[in-house]
Amino acid sequence: MLLLSQPLVDEIRSHGARDYPNETCGAMLGVDIDASSGAGEPHREVKALFPLTNRATILRETAFPLRRMMSVQRSAQRSPPDWN
Numbered sequence: 001m002l003l004l005s006q007p008l009v010d011e012i013r014s015h016g017a018r019d020y021p022n023e024t025c026g027a028m029l030g031v032d033i034d035a036s037s038g039a040g041e042p043h044r045e046v047k048a049l050f051p052l053t054n055r056a057t058i059l060r061e062t063a064f065p066l067r068r069m070m071s072v073q074r075s076a077q078r079s080p081p082d083w084n
Contacts, residue, residue, distance in 0.1 A: 011049055011051075
């Protein structure tokens with residue numbers, strides 16, 4: 001199961017509304033929570049969002065912003081957030 005707080009849901013909706021009518025994309029970072037933590041069923045909880053922007057190519061196909069996504073991933077690996 002994936003858990004999102006209402007403020008994060010609102011942020012996703014806002015990002016989608018800004019990019020409309022084009023597609024939108026982004027990265028979600030969070031934590032895995034296992035049953036042994038006392039939190040019930042194992043699940044994933046989203047803690048941070050990183051809105052990304054699709055770029056149109058010359059062929060008018062949508063290109064995923066790979067460099068930005070890789071930058072978000074490297075940043076999270078270098079300095080993992082402490083969400084406990």
